[in-house]
Amino acid sequence: MESTLKQIKGVSITPLKKVNHPKGEVFHALKCTENSFSKFGEAYFTTINHGQTKGWKKHKEMVMNLVVPVGQVGFYFFQENKSAFTSAGIGNYVRITVQPNIWMAFEGLGENLNLVLNLASLTHDPLEAINVDIKSFPLHNHEVK
Secondary structure, eight states: OOOOGGGSTTEEEEEOOEEOOTTOOEEOOOOTTSTTOOOOOEEEEEEOOBTOEEEEEEESSOOEEEEEEESEEEEEEEETTEEEEEEEETTBOEEEEEOSSOEEEEEEOSSSOOEEEEEESSOOOTTTEEEOOGGGSOOTTOOOO
């Protein structure tokens, strides 16, 4: 699926490097010298099953740096009546940087394990984010599961 991120200010895509090695690949994620690095709070992984969608969530202060090293995940964004979609994963190995105050949801597109790494600027604080029902915003004509 084609990315529509140009409509959303505060979401950027950075191509990432995979280094081939005979014993296993090395997947780059984020360096402190890159422009999209703000500060480090925590790193965590989440999985999303095929055909399932998690969201909507909006962080008030956190900058997210999202990487999908395993599987394929679709990311939906909503900001001021504008929506956008992009996907990331093995076939499109990128980092998605999401600034605060942008609604986000994500869907498992890969048939097997879909793994998302968030290199977050803050540690988890349940009061820092707002969560709403997935049906609150459109998902680019995708079926909500």
